[in-house]
Amino acid sequence: MATQFTRMLAGRNTAVVLASLGAGTLATGYLLTDSTAAAERRMLYPPSADFPDLRKHNNCMAASLTPAIYAHLRDKTTPNNWTLNQSIQTGVDNPGHPFIKTVGMVAGDEETYEVFSEIFDPVIKDRHNGYDPRTMKHPTDLDSSKITSGVFDERYVLSSRVRTGRSIRGLSLPPACSRAERREVERVAVMALSGLKGDLAGRYYSLGDMNEREQQQLIDEHFLFDKPVSPLLMSAGMARDWPDARGIWHNNQKNFLIWINEEDHTRIISMEKGGNMKRVFERFCRGLKQVEQLIHERGWEFMWNERLGYILTCPSNLGTGLRAGVHVRLPNLSKDPRFSKILENLRLQKRGTGGVDTAATGDTFDISNNDRLGKSEVELVQLVVDGVNYLIDCEKRLERGQDIKIPTPLAQFRR
Amino acid sequence: MPFGNTHNNFKLNFKVEDEFPDLSKHNNHMAKVLTKEIYGKLRDKQTPSGYTLDDVIQTGVDNPGHPFIMTVGCVAGDEESYEVFKDLLDPIISDRHGGYKPTDKHATDLNFENLKGGDDLDPNYVLSSRVRTGRSIKGYTLPPHNSRGERRAIEKLSVEALTSLDGEFKGRYYPLKSMTDAEQDQLINDHFLFDKPVSPLLTCAGMARDWPDGRGIWHNDAKSFLVWVNEEDHLRVIAMEGGGNMREVFRRFCVGLKRIEEIFKKHNHGFMWNEHLGYVLTCPSNLGTGLRGGVHVKLPKLSTHAKFDEILGRLRLQKRGTGGVDTASVGGVFDISNADRLGSSEVAQVQLVVDGVKLMVEMEKKLEKGEAVDSMIPAQK
Numbered sequence: 001m002a003t004q005f006t007r008m009l010a011g012r013n014t015a016v017v018l019a020s021l022g023a024g025t026l027a028t029g030y031l032l033t034d035s036t037a038a039a040e041r042r043m044l045y046p047p048s049a050d051f052p053d054l055r056k057h058n059n060c061m062a063a064s065l066t067p068a069i070y071a072h073l074r075d076k077t078t079p080n081n082w083t084l085n086q087s088i089q090t091g092v093d094n095p096g097h098p099f100i101k102t103v104g105m106v107a108g109d110e111e112t113y114e115v116f117s118e119i120f121d122p123v124i125k126d127r128h129n130g131y132d133p134r135t136m137k138h139p140t141d142l143d144s145s146k147i148t149s150g151v152f153d154e155r156y157v158l159s160s161r162v163r164t165g166r167s168i169r170g171l172s173l174p175p176a177c178s179r180a181e182r183r184e185v186e187r188v189a190v191m192a193l194s195g196l197k198g199d200l201a202g203r204y205y206s207l208g209d210m211n212e213r214e215q216q217q218l219i220d221e222h223f224l225f226d227k228p229v230s231p232l233l234m235s236a237g238m239a240r241d242w243p244d245a246r247g248i249w250h251n252n253q254k255n256f257l258i259w260i261n262e263e264d265h266t267r268i269i270s271m272e273k274g275g276n277m278k279r280v281f282e283r284f285c286r287g288l289k290q291v292e293q294l295i296h297e298r299g300w301e302f303m304w305n306e307r308l309g310y311i312l313t314c315p316s317n318l319g320t321g322l323r324a325g326v327h328v329r330l331p332n333l334s335k336d337p338r339f340s341k342i343l344e345n346l347r348l349q350k351r352g353t354g355g356v357d358t359a360a361t362g363d364t365f366d367i368s369n370n371d372r373l374g375k376s377e378v379e380l381v382q383l384v385v386d387g388v389n390y391l392i393d394c395e396k397r398l399e400r401g402q403d404i405k406i407p408t409p410l411a412q413f414r415r
Numbered sequence: 416m417p418f419g420n421t422h423n424n425f426k427l428n429f430k431v432e433d434e435f436p437d438l439s440k441h442n443n444h445m446a447k448v449l450t451k452e453i454y455g456k457l458r459d460k461q462t463p464s465g466y467t468l469d470d471v472i473q474t475g476v477d478n479p480g481h482p483f484i485m486t487v488g489c490v491a492g493d494e495e496s497y498e499v500f501k502d503l504l505d506p507i508i509s510d511r512h513g514g515y516k517p518t519d520k521h522a523t524d525l526n527f528e529n530l531k532g533g534d535d536l537d538p539n540y541v542l543s544s545r546v547r548t549g550r551s552i553k554g555y556t557l558p559p560h561n562s563r564g565e566r567r568a569i570e571k572l573s574v575e576a577l578t579s580l581d582g583e584f585k586g587r588y589y590p591l592k593s594m595t596d597a598e599q600d601q602l603i604n605d606h607f608l609f610d611k612p613v614s615p616l617l618t619c620a621g622m623a624r625d626w627p628d629g630r631g632i633w634h635n636d637a638k639s640f641l642v643w644v645n646e647e648d649h650l651r652v653i654a655m656e657g658g659g660n661m662r663e664v665f666r667r668f669c670v671g672l673k674r675i676e677e678i679f680k681k682h683n684h685g686f687m688w689n690e691h692l693g694y695v696l697t698c699p700s701n702l703g704t705g706l707r708g709g710v711h712v713k714l715p716k717l718s719t720h721a722k723f724d725e726i727l728g729r730l731r732l733q734k735r736g737t738g739g740v741d742t743a744s745v746g747g748v749f750d751i752s753n754a755d756r757l758g759s760s761e762v763a764q765v766q767l768v769v770d771g772v773k774l775m776v777e778m779e780k781k782l783e784k785g786e787a788v789d790s791m792i793p794a795q796k
Contacts (some may be wrong), residue, residue, distance in 0.1 A: 045564030052563060053592070053628050080425050085562070092625050108422075176422055178469075179436060180429035208437070234618065241476050244437050 047071035050085075052092040059104030060315075061091035064122040078115045082108030082176050087116060090236035103127055103316050106236045108176030110169065110303045110311050124308075124315050124373070129412050131319075131374040138309035138319050141376035142285040150278030150385045156392045157326045158364065161271035162284045162381065164321040165264035165312045167303040168295070173313045174263060175236045182245040185265045192294035193249045193258060200287055202251035204260075207243035222271075224248055225262045238263055238313075255280075256287050264312050264321075277326065277388075281381050309373060319373025324384045327353055331363035332398035333391060338406055342394065345409040346387035347371055367391065374412070383410065423459075423467045431455040436476045443488030444507045444699075445475035453502050462499045464556045466492030471500055474620035487511060487700050490620045492560030494553065494687045494695050508692075508699055512757040521693035521703050524760035527662075527669040533769040536659025540776045541710045542748065543606075545655035546668045546765065548705040549648035549696045551687040552679060557697045558647060559620045566629035566645050573644050576678040577633045584671055586635035588644075591627035606655070608632055609646045622647055622697075639664075640671050648696050648705075650675075661710065661772075665765050693757060702757045708765040709752025710772055711737055716782035717775055718747060722792060726778075729795045730771035731755055751775070767796065 051070050054062040065088065073084045091104025105123060107113055113120050121133050131138075152160070167173060168188055171181045190204045205214070218224035225248075228239045250257040259267040268291070270284035292302060303311035309319035333339055343350060351366040367388060369380045394404040426434055435454050438446040449472065457468045475488025489507065491497055497504055505517045536544070551557060552572065555565050574588045589598070602608035609632075612623045634641040643651040652675070654668035679685055687695035693703040717723060718734075727734055735750040736742030744750075751772055753764040771793075778788040 045562060045568075049564035049567065050562050052625060081422055089624060092628075093623065172422070172425075178422060178426045178429065178434055180426065180433035183433060235624075239477065240473060240619075241436060 047074045050074065052088070054092070056095050057091070057104070058096040058098055058100075059091050059094070059102045060123045060126045061088050061104030061119070062096075063126060065119055069118050073116055073118060076115055078109050078111040080109045080111070080172055080176065082112055082172070084116055084119070086175065086237075087112060088119075090232055093235040094231050102232060103314055105315065106175045106313050107173055107311070107315070109172045110167070112173075113308060113311065113315075120315060124318065127316055128319070128371070128373040133307045136374065137306050138373055139376040139379075140304075140309060140320070141378040142288060143378060144278070144282040144285040144381075146378045147278050147281055147382055147385060149389060150276070150281065150381075152275030152277060152326065152328075152385075152388060153392055154275045156330070156395060157275035157328045157388065159271065159273045159327045160275060160277040160280045161269065161326070162277075162281050162322065162324040163267055163269040164284075164288070164323075164377075165267050165310070165317055166288075166291075166321070167265045167311050167313075169301050169303045171265065173265070174238045174261065175313060179241050179244055182241070182261050186245040186247065186260050188295060188298070188300055189258065189260050189266050190247075190249065191298065192291055192300075195294045196251070196287070196290060199253060199283075200251050200256055200290065202249060202256070204247055204249045206245075206247040208246070218248065221254070223250060223254070223257055225259055228263070233263060236313075256283055258291075263314065264317070275326070277324070277381070277385055281324070285377075317372055319371075320375070320377045320380060321372060322377050322380055323368045323372075324381045325351075325366050325368025326384075326388055327364055328367055328388060328391065329362075329364050330391060330395050333395045333404075334363055334365060336394075336398065336404070338404070341406050342391070342404075343367070345407050346390060347383060347410050348387045348391075423461065423469065426469075427459055431458070434458065436472070438476070440479050441475070441488070442480040442482055442484075443475050443478070443486045444510050445472050445488030445503070446480075447510065448506045449503060457500055457502060460499050462493050462495040464493050464495075464560065466496055466499075466556070466560050468500060468503070470559065471496060471503070474616055477619040478615050486616060487698055489699065490559050490697050491557055491695070491699070493556040494551070496557075497692060497695065504699060508702065508757070511700055512703070513755070515758050517691070519758065520690050521757055522760045523688070523693060523704070524762040525669045525672060526762065527666040529762040530662060530665055530765055530769070532773075533662035533665065533765070534660050536661060536710065536769070536772055537776050538658045540714070540779060541659035541712045541772065543655060543657050543711045544659060544661040544664045545653065545710070546661075546664055546706065546708040547651055547653040548668075548672070548707070548761075549694070549701055550650045550652060550672075550676075550705070551695050551697070552649045552684050553687050554684050555649065557649070558622045558645065559697060563625050563628055566625070569649050570629045570631065570644050572679070572682060572684060573642070573650060574631075574633070576675055576682070577642060579678060580635075580671075580674060583637065583667070584635050584640055584674065586633060586640070588631055588633040590631040592630075602632065605638070607634060607638070607641055609643055609651075612647070617647060620697075640667055642675075647698065648701070659710065661708070661765065661769050665708070669761075700756065704756055704759075704761045704764055706756065706761050706764055707752045708768045709735075709750055710768070711748055712751055712772060712776065713746075713748050714751075714775060714779050715747030717779045717788075718744070718749060720782070720788070722789075726775070726792055727751070729793050730774070731767050731796050732771050 047070055048067060051067050077083050086108055087105045090106055096102050124133050125131060168185055171185055227242045228234060246261045248259055255272045257269040268288055270280050272280055310321050312318060312321050347370045348367050349370045353364055353366055369384050371380060390407060397404050431451055431454055435451050461467045470492055471489045474490055480486050509515050552569055555561060555569050611626045612618055630645045632641060632643055639656050641653045652672055654664045656664055676686055694705045696702060696705050731754050732751050733754040736744045737748050737750055753768050755764055778791050781788050
C-alpha cells in the first residue's frame with residue numbers, strides 16, 4: 001500500500017509542490033486529464049447559460065460570485081479535476097437565512113484554493129473580517145506555555161474544549177474523495193495514532209463496526225459525530241458512502257479524540273470537564289505535534305501554507321481551524337440585553353450545548369472564538385481565556401446587583 | 416452529477432478492491448448485482464456526457480435500504496447510460512421487471528380505444544382516478560447529471576411545447592421559482608405539485624441540485640392534465656380527475672401525450688425511446704411505459720383481510736398511501752395502481768388496474784354484507 005502511494009505521490013509531487021507554493025495555473029496545467037467528448041459537450045452551453053440564480057441567496061459565495069468570475073473559472077479544473085461548479089453546489093442548493101450568513105462553498109482538494117482563488121479570496125476576506133490572502137500571512141503558534149490565567153472558576157465553567165482540523169496532503173478532501181482515498185486517510189491517521197504513548201495512548205473505533213449502543217454512548221459523552229443531516233454538508237457530498245472509513249479514535253482517558261473523515265480528514269479535539277483550559281490546550285498542542293511527527297516518519301504531511309495556514313474543507317476553518325470554547329453557566333448575563341454586544345466586542349460567539357445550530361439548554365452556553373484566520377492558536381486561546389474570565393466577572397457582578405460594562409472592541413488583525 | 420468523470424480518471428490509480436463499495440449491509444437491486452468483476456470492467460468507462468459507474472450507483476451505496484423494501488439503488492444520467500453500463504443494468508432490469516431479458520422487445524400501445532370498459536368504477540368507493548408517465552427529451556442529459564444550462568433549456572422547450580396546446584389542453588406554466596408559498600401549498604393539496612425532494616434516494620443521486628431553478632408545473636385550465644418539469648424526470652405527464660371514470664382519464668392522457676410528442680418532434684427533440692427498453696427514464700424501475708395508472712379507493716374491510724396483499728400480487732397491482740410512494744393509508748383509503756412498467760403495453764397495464772379495482776370493489780361490498788370473498792380471489796394474472 002505504501003509503495004503504491006509513494007509512486008502516486010511522486011507522480012503528483014510536482015503538482016502538489018507547485019500548489020503549496022501558490023503557483024495555481026502551473027498546477028492546473030500539469031496533470032489535466034479530461035475526455036474530449038465530455039469537454040466539448042460542456043462548451044455547448046456558454047457560462048452565462050449555466051450561471052446559478054442567486055437572487056434569493058444569502059451566503060458569502062453568492063455575495064462574491066459574479067458572471068464574469070464564473071465565466072473565467074467554469075472550465076478550469078484542479079489537478080484532481082475538481083471544478084468550480086462542484087465547489088459552489090452547496091451554496092446554490094442552500095440559499096441560507098437572512099440572519100445567518102453561511103459560506104456557501106467548499107474545497108475538493110488543496111489546489112482548489114489556488115485554481116479558484118479569484119472567488120475564494122474575496123469569500124475568505126468576507127468571512128474572515130477583512131483578512132486578505134493576497135497580501136497577508138497567517139501566524140501559526142502552538143506553544144501552550146504562553147497562556148496566562150487559563151484556569152476558570154468551576155462554579156461557572158462546566159467544561160473546556162479545543163478543536164481543530166488537519167488535512168493530509170496528497171489526498172482529496174471529503175467533498176471530492178473517492179472511497180479508496182477516504183480509506184487511505186483512515187489508514188494513515190490510525191497508523192499514526194497507534195504510535196501515541198503515555199496519557200495519549202488509546203484506540204480506534206470504526207463507525208461501521210460500532211454497535212448502536214456504543215455509538216449512542218459516545219454521542220451522549222459529546223465525543224462522536226453523526227451521519228450528517230445538515231443539507232449544507234449533504235449538498236457538498238460529504239455524506240457519501242457513509243459510514244465507510246469513518247471512525248473515532250480516543251485516548252484511554254477520553255480527553256483527547258480524533259474524528260476521522262467527517263467534514264475534514266481529521267478533527268482533533270482535546271477536552272475535559274471543569275475549567276482548566278490551559279491544561280486542555282497543553283494536551284492539544286502536545287498531541288498535535290506528536291501526531292504530526294508520526295505521520296512525517298511515514299512520508300506524509302499536513303496541508304498548510306503561509307497565506308492560508310492549515311487547509312481545510314470549509315473556508316471558514318482556514319488558518320488555525322481552531323475553536324476553543326467552554327460550556328459556561330451565565331444565568332444573569334444571558335438575560336442582559338447587552339450580552340450579544342459584549343460577546344461581539346470580545347470576538348466570541350455563543351452556541352447551544354449541542355454544538356453549531358443548536359439552542360442553549362437552561363442557562364448554559366457554549367462560548368468560543370469567532371475567528372480562525374489571521375491570529376495564531378495561542379492568540380485565539382488567550383482571547384477565549386480573557387473573554388470568558390470577563391463574562392464570569394460580569395455574571396458575578398450581576399449576581400451582586402452591580403452594573404457591568406461593555407468592553408471596548410478587540411483589534412481585528414495585528415499588522 | 417457533480418462527482419462524475421472529473422475525479423474518475425484519478426480514481427483509476429487505485430485498485431478495484433480499494434474503490435469497491437462496502438455493500439455488506441445493503442438490500443437493493445444494485446447491491447445484489449454488483450460484483451468486483453463488473454465494477455472492474457466498467458469503472459473506467461463513461462458515457463459521451465461524462466457519466467460514470469460511480470455516478471450510477473452512488474444513490475444505492477448511500478442508501479442501504481430496508482430488509483422489507485427492495486429499492487433499485489441506481490439511476491441513469493443520460494440515454495447512453497443504459498448502453499455503456501449494460502453489464503450492470505441489464506441484470507438489475509431483469510430482477511426488477513420480472514425476468515425481462517436483454518433480447519426482449521417492449522410493446523408501446525397508446526390507443527385508448529383498445530381499453531375495454533373502465534368508465535363504470537363505483538364512485539362511492541373510487542374517489543379519484545389518475546394516470547401518469549414520464550418522458551425524457553432526446554439530446555439532454557437526465558436529472559441526476561444535467562447542468563443548470565441544460566435544465567433551463569429543457570424547461571424552455573417544454574414550456575414552448577405546452578403553451579401551444581389548445582382546446583381541452585389549453586393551460587399555463589407556473590415556474591417554481593416565482594410561485595408564492597400560498598399558490599404552492601394549494602397545488603400540493605390538490606395533489607398537483609411536487610416538493611423539493613427530501614427522500615435521500617433522490618438527493619443522493621443529485622436530483623435536487625439548484626432547486627428550484629428550471630422546475631415548474633404546467634396544467635390545463637380544467638386542472639385535469641398536468642405536466643411536471645424537471646423533477647425526477649424531464650417531464651412527468653399526468654391526467655387525473657375525481658371519481659371512477661378511468662376510461663376518460665386514459666383517453667385524455669393518450670391524446671395529450673401524442674399532441675405533446677408531435678410538438679417536440681418538430682423541434683428535433685423527440686422523446687427517448689427504443690424497442691428494447693421502451694421509454695427511457697431516470698430510474699430503471701420506470702422503463703417501458705413509465706406508466707402508473709391508479710385510483711384512490713376506499714377498501715377499509717378488504718385491506719384488513721388476511722389475503723389482501725396476495726390478492727394485489729395476483730392482480731399485478733400495488734398499494735400505496737394517499738400521499739404517494741412511501742406514505743401510509745389514511746382512513747382505509749388506498750392508492751392502488753399497476754405494479755408493472757416494462758414488458759407490457761400502456762393499454763394492458765391500465766386494463767389490469769380497471770379490472771382489478773372493479774373486482775376489489777365487488778369484494779369490499781361483499782365483506783360489508785358480511786359475506787365471504789374467498790371464492791372471488793383471482794388466479795395469478
